[in-house]
Amino acid sequence: MLELPALGWQSIVIFVVFALSLLIATYCTYAERVIAAFLQDRVGPDRAGPYGLAQPLADAVKMFTKEEFFPSGANTALFIFGPCLAMITALMSSAVIPFGNVLEFGSNYFFLQGIEVNIGLLWVFGVVSLGVYGIMIGGWASNNKFSLLGAIRAASQNISYELAMGLSLIAVLMISGTLSLRDITLQQSVAGEWHFWNIVKQPLGFIIFLVCAFAETNRTPFDLPECETELVGGYHTEYSSMKLGLYLFSEYVNIFVASAVMSVLYFGGFNFPFQYELRDWLVSNQDWTLAGAQNLITILGTVLLFGKIFGFIFFFMWVRWTLPRFRYDQLMRLGWTILIPLSIFNILLTGGLITFGII
Amino acid sequence: MQSLSNRAKQVEKKPMTLAERAYLPAIFQGLSITMRHFFMKKPTIRYPEEQRPFSPVFRGLHVLKRDEQGRERCTACGLCAVACPAEAITMVAGERKKGEENLYREEKYAISYEINMLRCIFCGLCEEACPKAAVYLQADKMAPPRFERDEFIYGKNRLVEPVSPDDRSKRGIQLTEEQAQQLRTKMDAQLA
Numbered sequence: 001m002l003e004l005p006a007l008g009w010q011s012i013v014i015f016v017v018f019a020l021s022l023l024i025a026t027y028c029t030y031a032e033r034v035i036a037a038f039l040q041d042r043v044g045p046d047r048a049g050p051y052g053l054a055q056p057l058a059d060a061v062k063m064f065t066k067e068e069f070f071p072s073g074a075n076t077a078l079f080i081f082g083p084c085l086a087m088i089t090a091l092m093s094s095a096v097i098p099f100g101n102v103l104e105f106g107s108n109y110f111f112l113q114g115i116e117v118n119i120g121l122l123w124v125f126g127v128v129s130l131g132v133y134g135i136m137i138g139g140w141a142s143n144n145k146f147s148l149l150g151a152i153r154a155a156s157q158n159i160s161y162e163l164a165m166g167l168s169l170i171a172v173l174m175i176s177g178t179l180s181l182r183d184i185t186l187q188q189s190v191a192g193e194w195h196f197w198n199i200v201k202q203p204l205g206f207i208i209f210l211v212c213a214f215a216e217t218n219r220t221p222f223d224l225p226e227c228e229t230e231l232v233g234g235y236h237t238e239y240s241s242m243k244l245g246l247y248l249f250s251e252y253v254n255i256f257v258a259s260a261v262m263s264v265l266y267f268g269g270f271n272f273p274f275q276y277e278l279r280d281w282l283v284s285n286q287d288w289t290l291a292g293a294q295n296l297i298t299i300l301g302t303v304l305l306f307g308k309i310f311g312f313i314f315f316f317m318w319v320r321w322t323l324p325r326f327r328y329d330q331l332m333r334l335g336w337t338i339l340i341p342l343s344i345f346n347i348l349l350t351g352g353l354i355t356f357g358i359i
Numbered sequence: 360m361q362s363l364s365n366r367a368k369q370v371e372k373k374p375m376t377l378a379e380r381a382y383l384p385a386i387f388q389g390l391s392i393t394m395r396h397f398f399m400k401k402p403t404i405r406y407p408e409e410q411r412p413f414s415p416v417f418r419g420l421h422v423l424k425r426d427e428q429g430r431e432r433c434t435a436c437g438l439c440a441v442a443c444p445a446e447a448i449t450m451v452a453g454e455r456k457k458g459e460e461n462l463y464r465e466e467k468y469a470i471s472y473e474i475n476m477l478r479c480i481f482c483g484l485c486e487e488a489c490p491k492a493a494v495y496l497q498a499d500k501m502a503p504p505r506f507e508r509d510e511f512i513y514g515k516n517r518l519v520e521p522v523s524p525d526d527r528s529k530r531g532i533q534l535t536e537e538q539a540q541q542l543r544t545k546m547d548a549q550l551a
Binding site: 035038039040041042043046207318319321322323 | 392
């Protein structure tokens with residue numbers, strides 16, 4: 001795997017994942033508007049291209065042609081660095097996510113994953129927690145009260161919810177015993193048993209993780225950093241043109257990554273029910289080679305993983321257009337007095353269940 | 360105290376139950392409501408492609424009618440201009456010359472007949488005032504938006520009904536004086 005072709009393959013995968021994240025984020029802006037419209041009995045943008053599918057292009061053209069505005073008294077370097085950091089950290093975390101199992105051509109094996117590391121999960125959370133710096137720096141550099149308030153809210157909210165998120169993950173790690181996302185996925189591939197996806201073993205942990213994911217990606221009902229009613233635009237009040245575009249974009253990339261991580265950790269990643277039965281059936285009854293059948297279920301698994309990811313993205317948007325925003329004290333109370341004790345309880349529960357051999 | 364409408368509800372500030380404090384049941388309730396709306400029929404009308412039918416009594420753009428022989432009905436009596444509360448109608452009357460009997464129904468006709476669509480309030484009083492059943496407000500046509508103010512002053516070239524039923528499709532197309540003359544000669548040939 002460490003020969004030059006393998007390295008070339010990894011570069012290709014990372015490039016494809018990078019392009020895919022951007023494409024998905026682009027069309028998330030369109031999906032957001034259409035889903036919002038449908039949930040509110042409207043039809044959404046349908047003028048640009050068939051079904052309005054060229055809308056993201058039109059939006060991008062609009063963003064690029066807007067005035068580049070720098071507020072007076074702003075720290076110019078940091079002002080530019082903020083959105084860049086937000087975008088970089090959003091894109092970096094998808095490198096370790098296993099988007100598919102292995103493709104086999106002759107004696108070559110190609111893993112559909114950027115980098116396979118044994119600290120995959122730590123990498124994701126390290127990078128995601130860096131993401132708040134983009135918001136912090138942008139809000140600080142704007143030299144604006146509202147931006148600063150939004151940035152402070154973002155920072156304290158992300159720190160508060162990262163605790164509960166990390167604690168809910170510890171329960172997953174207790175079951176899996178590994179930090180490698182590929183291993184965690186493969187452990188969920190045991191077919192025919194009732195507990196082959198982690199969601200069955202960790203329903204409480206999943207709910208905690210889901211709530212925290214909403215808070216981490218600054219989505220409604222936890223979008224207090226950009227709370228329009230109180231803070232004008234929050235941390236990106238002073239931003240215009242494509243710098244604002246990068247902030248909005250990084251939010252959608254974050255949603256994509258959070259959805260991917262949830263699919264991998266709790267919903268079996270690229271596994272799907274009866275995959276091995278399908279492979280064995282193809283080999284024994286349809287005269288497929290083992291490699292060919294394996295490649296087929298790998299590709300099917302990747303497609304289904306993206307299905308799961310899109311499902312979660314839809315859920316993010318569905319919740320956004322259903323729930324109103326929390327008040328800030330409610331947000332903090334939920335994080336500190338409910339989610340953290342609950343996730344500690346979840347750890348104890350999981351430990352107990354493991355000790356008694358139930359899961 | 361008895362409330363007047365009997366619809367007033369007594370507000371109770373009970374402490375929330377465990378299910379209410381857990382938020383989740385209420386959130387799922389809300390999600391199911393929005394999902395129901397997701398699949399509902401949308402009331403949106405995508406305007407240029409879909410258009411709602413006008414009401415049959417809609418009062419739109421004016422038309423100056425012809426009689427069954429294709430002659431203009433208007434005699435430039437001026438009653439419409441008098442009836443018009445917005446003073447949108449102006450006209451110049453003229454005497455029909457010999458040989459123009461196939462063009463104008465009466466001995467007097469309107470040399471020019473102009474309606475200013477920026478003044479017009481589409482009340483239909485001109486239609487009611489007309490003794491010759493010449494001016495009508497069409498139920499299926501609106502005065503379209505224009506860029507210049509003078510384009511809103513509709514002359515006879517845009518108001519008079521097209522010459523023959525075959526030319527109905529040309530209704531609304533602004534004819535130049537030449538084209539109008541051509542149509543008239545064509546009409547003459549048909550009548551002769």
